[in-house]
Amino acid sequence: MSTLTPKVLFLVGLVLSEAIRFPHRMRHKRAMQAGLVRDSRVSGPEFALDLIAFCGMELLPLVYVFTGWIDFADIRLSLPVAAGATALGAAAFAAGLWLLRKAHAELAANWTPTVQILESHRLVTGGIYARLRHPIYAAVWLMALAQALLLHNGLAGPAGLLGFLPVYRIRVPREERMMQDHFGEEYRTYRERTGRILPRRGGAFRG
Known part of the structure; x- marks a missing residue:
């Protein structure tokens, strides 16, 4: 298999996600x-989190793809291992893209890129959101995993996982506190029956 594949x-996955x-x-x-x-809890650290994620999931991988600047960190894999990693990476990216598209379509105008509530905001609890509270973040984790499997480089490969980790660890609890503040008991009940990025056992899927 060519190292270009x-x-x-x-690149195809990145373009489709955008x-x-x-x-x-x-x-x-x-x-x-x-x-x-209606409510914005965006703070200075939010921009730093976005910058870290951008560098890990887009900037550094693109530097690797289009230049030879960090080729010194390439990981040499045998052909079968490289082919297996590439196949798994392609599958993870495809799954992430499917989940990203579905989650965005179901959230629709309720989506915001950061910690905000819009005037028309409503709590979406159907479709994929009947199982997961944060399917878009689940999709990003899948795509970051795909990056690690597709880019066989010690810097560019894991950069997506490492870059997204602080976003997930810091932003998700803040988003959930804001949702609790605005939707009260309705959100508390919803949170108890759903998982963040993995389905809670015994939960029912409402399509």
Whole structure:
């Protein structure tokens, strides 16, 4: 297998993920311009978290794909191991893209890129959200895992997992506190029957 193949697969996945996100980012931008944000708990560290994630999941991988600057950290794998890692990476990216698209479609105008509540915000509890409270984050974890499997480099490969970890650990509890503040008992009950990024055992899926 050519060393170019997993890099191309990563690029295709990255482009598709951005294509899925783009219309939702534009819709949120219009909501911001219209002053439709009811509660915003964005702080200075939020921008630092986003920068860390961007560097780990986009900047460093793209540097690796398009330059030879960090080739010194390449991991030499046997052909069968490289092929297996590439196949698993492609599958993980495909699963992440499917979940990202589904979660965005079901959350629709309730999505915000950071810790915010919009004027029209409602608690979405159907579809994939009947099992997972944060399916978009689950999708990002899958894509970060795919990056580690596709980019056989000690720096670029794990950078996505390491870059996204602080976002997940810090932002998710803050988002859940805000949802609890706004939706009260309804959110508490919802939280008790769902998992964050993995389904809670015994939960029912409502399509």
